[in-house]
Amino acid sequence: MTLASPGRKRLQPLILAALGLGAASLAGCANPSADQAMFAQTALIGMPKETLLTCAGVPNRQATVDNREYFTYNSSRIVSYPSPPIGYYGWGPRYYGYGYGWPDYGYEVTSYDCQATFSLRNGIVERVVYGGASGGSARLGQCYAIVQNCLALIPQQTIKPTP
Template structure:
C-alpha cells in the first residue's frame, strides 16, 4: 500500500514539474542564446539591427556599445481587509464597505542594459545588467537583441546515427 501511494506522489511531482516547465520565458531564453549567437557579428551589422547605442566608449582596440530597454508593468495588488462585512483576502487598499473589492495596482519597472564589446570591429562579448534581476530582466534584454537574432540563420539539426 505504501509503495502505491509513493508511486502516486512521484506521478504528481512529475506532473507539477512538467507544468512549471511550461512557465519558462522564451524571450529570456532567446536573450541568453543571443550572447553566443551574436559573437562574431560585424560592427556595421550590429548598428543596422540594434541601432545607435545609448553610450559608447573605446579603449585600445576595443569598443563598448551600451543599449538600454525598459518598460513599466502594472498588475492587481492583493491585500487583506474588511469588505462586504467580512475580513479576508481582496484586491485594493484600505477598508471597503461594499460587496465588491477595490482593485489597486502595483507598478514595477523592468529594465535591461546590454553592453556589446567589440574587438577589431567584431562583437566579442555581450553582457546584460540592470536593476531588475533574473528571467524578468533577460526577457527585457530580448527587446535589444531580437532584430539582430533575426539575421542569424537557425541552426541546422544534426541527424542522429
Template sequence: MTMRRRLLRWAFVGAGAALGLASCANVAADRALFAQSALVGMPKGTLLSCAGVPDRQAVVDNREYFTYRSSRLVSYPSPTVGLYGGGWGPHYGYGWGGWPAYGSEIASFDCDATFSLRNGVVERVVYGGTSGGATRLGQCYAIVQNCLPQTPVASAQPNP
C-alpha cells in the same frame, strides 16, 4: 498499498512537478542567454543595422562599447486596505464581500546590454540592469531579438 502503486503514485507526482516547472520557463530569457554567445563575431555594421543606434558608446584601448537600454513599466490593479464587506466603491470578489480596488502596483523591467567590439566585430555581450534574473533577461531579449536571425547559428536557437 503495494510497492508498485506507491512507485506509480510518485511517478505521477514527479511528472506533474516537471510539467509545472516547464510551464514557468521564460522563453525570452532563454533566447537572450543564447544571444550572448550567438552574437559573438557579428560585424559592427550588422549590429548597428539590427539593434539600431546605441544609447551610449565609448572607445577604450582599441575596444568599442555599445550600450543599449530597454525598459518598461507595467501597472496592474491590486486590492488595497479598505472597507472589507462594505458596499462602497468598485471592488473585486463576489457581491459586496470583495476588496475595494483603489490601488495599483507598478512593476519595472529593465536591461542594459553592452556589446564589446574589437576590430569591428562583437567580442562579448554583457547584460545588466536593476531587474533581476529571468525578468531582466526577458527584457534583454527586446534588445537582441532583431539580431538573432542575422547570426549563422540562428537555426540552433531555442524553440518557443
C-alpha cells in the same frame, strides 16, 4: 525499511509522478523571450560592428578602451495591472456605514529593465553581457527587446535527429 520493502515500491511511482508534475509546471513558466536573449549571448558573437549598429541601432553609451569598443543599450518598460476592487468597513469620509463601500481600485506597478553591453574587438562582437535592476527571466525577457532584430539576421540552426 529497506530498499526492497513493499511500501517503498508503492511510493516510487508516486514520487516519480510528483517530480514529473513539478518539472511540467516549471516548463509552463518558461519565458521564450528570455530563452532567446540567452541564445543571443552566444549567437551574436562574431557579428560585425556595422551589422550590430544596423540591427540594434545607435547605443545609449559608447566607450573605447585599448583595442576594445563597448556599446551599451538600455531597454525598460513599466507595466501596471489593476487590482480587484476592495470594499470598506467602518466610518469615515469615504465610508457609508458598515458593509462594502465604493470600490477602490489599486494598481500593481512593475518595472522591467535591461542593460546589454556588447564588447567588440577589431570591429567584431566578442561578448554580450546583460545587467539591470530586474532579475531573472524578467530581465532577460526585456533584454530580448534589444537583441530581437539582430537575432533575425542570424541563420536559424536546425537540430538534426540522430538515428
